[in-house]
Amino acid sequence: MDFILSGLKEAFWLLINLDPETISAIDVTLKSSTLSIIFSLIIGLPLGFCLGFFNFPGRKALKLLSDTLLAIPTVVVGLIVYAFISNRGPFGSYELLYTLPGIVIGQTILALPIIVSLTATAVEGMEKKLYFTLASFGLTTTQMIQSVVWELRHALVAVGVAAYGRVVAEVGIAMMIGGNIKWFTRTITTAISLETNKGEFAMGIALGIVLISIAFLLNFMLYFLKKRARIAV
Amino acid sequence: MKPFVYELQNLRTLYGEKPVLDIHSLKVEEGEILGLVGANGSGKSTLLRHLAFLEAHQSGKLHYCGFDASSLPLATRRDISILLPEPYLLKRTVRENILFGLKVRGETRNIEPRIHEALDLVGLLPKKFMHRAWHELSSGETQRVALASRLVLHPKTLLLDEPTNSLDYSGIPQFTDAILHANREWGTTVIIASHDLLWLSEIATRKIGLHFGRLMDFSTTNLIVGKWREEGDERFFDFDETQSMSLPKSYRIGEKRGVAINPRDISISLHEPELRKEDTVYLRGIIRDVLHVTKTNEISLKVVIGNHVLECIESFEYFERYHFYPSQSVTVNFAKSAIKVPSKEA
Numbered sequence: 001m002d003f004i005l006s007g008l009k010e011a012f013w014l015l016i017n018l019d020p021e022t023i024s025a026i027d028v029t030l031k032s033s034t035l036s037i038i039f040s041l042i043i044g045l046p047l048g049f050c051l052g053f054f055n056f057p058g059r060k061a062l063k064l065l066s067d068t069l070l071a072i073p074t075v076v077v078g079l080i081v082y083a084f085i086s087n088r089g090p091f092g093s094y095e096l097l098y099t100l101p102g103i104v105i106g107q108t109i110l111a112l113p114i115i116v117s118l119t120a121t122a123v124e125g126m127e128k129k130l131y132f133t134l135a136s137f138g139l140t141t142t143q144m145i146q147s148v149v150w151e152l153r154h155a156l157v158a159v160g161v162a163a164y165g166r167v168v169a170e171v172g173i174a175m176m177i178g179g180n181i182k183w184f185t186r187t188i189t190t191a192i193s194l195e196t197n198k199g200e201f202a203m204g205i206a207l208g209i210v211l212i213s214i215a216f217l218l219n220f221m222l223y224f225l226k227k228r229a230r231i232a233v
Numbered sequence: 234m235k236p237f238v239y240e241l242q243n244l245r246t247l248y249g250e251k252p253v254l255d256i257h258s259l260k261v262e263e264g265e266i267l268g269l270v271g272a273n274g275s276g277k278s279t280l281l282r283h284l285a286f287l288e289a290h291q292s293g294k295l296h297y298c299g300f301d302a303s304s305l306p307l308a309t310r311r312d313i314s315i316l317l318p319e320p321y322l323l324k325r326t327v328r329e330n331i332l333f334g335l336k337v338r339g340e341t342r343n344i345e346p347r348i349h350e351a352l353d354l355v356g357l358l359p360k361k362f363m364h365r366a367w368h369e370l371s372s373g374e375t376q377r378v379a380l381a382s383r384l385v386l387h388p389k390t391l392l393l394d395e396p397t398n399s400l401d402y403s404g405i406p407q408f409t410d411a412i413l414h415a416n417r418e419w420g421t422t423v424i425i426a427s428h429d430l431l432w433l434s435e436i437a438t439r440k441i442g443l444h445f446g447r448l449m450d451f452s453t454t455n456l457i458v459g460k461w462r463e464e465g466d467e468r469f470f471d472f473d474e475t476q477s478m479s480l481p482k483s484y485r486i487g488e489k490r491g492v493a494i495n496p497r498d499i500s501i502s503l504h505e506p507e508l509r510k511e512d513t514v515y516l517r518g519i520i521r522d523v524l525h526v527t528k529t530n531e532i533s534l535k536v537v538i539g540n541h542v543l544e545c546i547e548s549f550e551y552f553e554r555y556h557f558y559p560s561q562s563v564t565v566n567f568a569k570s571a572i573k574v575p576s577k578e579a
Contacts, residue, residue: 138338
């Protein structure tokens with residue numbers, strides 16, 4: 001029991017004194033997950049919108065695929081990306097393995113189905129009344145898309161927040177693609193895993209506190225966004 | 234004669250196997266206020282959505298100002314505004330909701346005065362409501378803002394689907410005035426679907442009845458739509474708690490069927506008759522309107538009976554003898570044979 005208490009005490013000490021190693025892991029985590037969310041939003045929002053808004057052959061199959069990929073294990077994504085960017089893979093020459101951009105690619109792939117699937121669900125679930133109301137103003141297709149996105153803004157931001165929560169807490173991709181290199185690719189989750197294995201509980205607990213705080217903050221935001229989106233109806 | 238805004242011919246739409254609209258012929262003149270009457274599921278809302286080009290018909294002709302859906306230019310399409318039942322406000326402030334249609338049309342002139350005018354018309358104080366968010370409004374206020382955001386466009390055609398649904402009693406006159414203002418000042422053609430027959434008779438210049446997606450094949454001045462209850466060999470229609478009319482089951486009035494009575498087949502008298510004929514319906518009511526029909530030198534009297542209004546037409550000589558006036562209590566009577574039931578194949 002003592003080692004947990006002393007670990008906790010030391011953890012606070014590390015956080016208060018901005019221990020460089022701890023801060024480095026936090027920094028890498030925030031950088032990789034923020035960048036990957038930005039990329040997956042850029043790719044995933046339009047895809048999800050089209051999937052939810054337009055009717056085309058094969059739409060249901062695509063929706064089923066993106067829904068299935070929601071549950072894809074992070075180590076599988078890690079494995080696939082590893083295969084492609086390792087020296088023997090087709091993109092080996094770019095030397096992305098064990099780099100931050102490598103982690104970003106993996107995490108973008110992880111977040112993509114979440115963004116696509118949840119966006120499509122939000123757009124699909126858009127009330128008929130909203131659609132008819134917008135259509136009744138005689139909008140052009142571009143105006144229609146802009147207006148739908150704006151009307152669903154709370155739901156769409158919630159999609160981004162949910163995906164961020166998944167990416168920030170994942171360990172498989174960061175470990176396999178990043179390689180857990182101190183000062184470079186060591187993220188909060190890979191650091192916790194390593195430090196715990198080494199018996200260094202303090203740093204593990206400190207980073208755990210940070211991760212839980214981020215998760216709490218995200219859920220807090222989600223709660224308000226969902227409430228906002230509901231009021232709107 | 235004024236030009237036709239809408240021309241419909243053999244318009245047909247099916248939901249699966251079931252025909253929801255099957256209109257042989259309908260023409261709507263510019264500047265008229267047309268009331269659509271019919272029970273739930275009679276196709277009123279569907280017809281309005283077709284007229285707004287929000288839903289496509291499957292066969293037949295639907296022309297708006299000479300254009301069909303495929304050739305309708307966006308600018309002409311934007312002359313039509315529809316207020317859906319339980320209107321949806323955009324997740325923005327009242328001002329932005331009203332501004333939306335203008336923005337979409339790229340209109341930038343006289344924005345502020347137009348927003349003020351629209352809010353004034355629906356009876357909302359611009360100062361108080363302008364910056365309220367969508368979720369800070371009651372359902373009645375939402376309805377008014379929704380109408381204001383259509384009125385601000387000065388539409389050439391205004392389609393209203395159950396517009397008085399969420400309004401309380403005091404809100405209706407303001408709404409009526411706003412609609413009449415659009416019609417008189419801007420020449421807006423208005424088509425209203427409503428269950429509120431009393432209100433509809435007040436505002437509409439013409440009423441048509443819909444029945445299972447079909448237009449009723451007779452005059453709808455005295456169209457009575459509602460539930461008939463069965464009792465023995467007869468079906469009863471209740472005007473209020475104490476007054477009803479009945480028809481034998483052989484008339485084949487379905488629960489949802491409407492009936493109509495020619496206003497000239499209805500007689501009006503001040504007192505209840507001492508002798509009641511068996512094949513005649515007698516109802517007590519209160520006169521709401523007395524109008525002189527100059528064309529035929531007749532008097533049109535609108536009599537409120539319970540939640541219904543019956544129009545009776547009498548000769549001017551008859552009126553000179555009895556001097557009917559609004560708020561007067563009268564008896565109307567008509568022979569049961571005057572009650573017209575639409576044929577199923579109408």
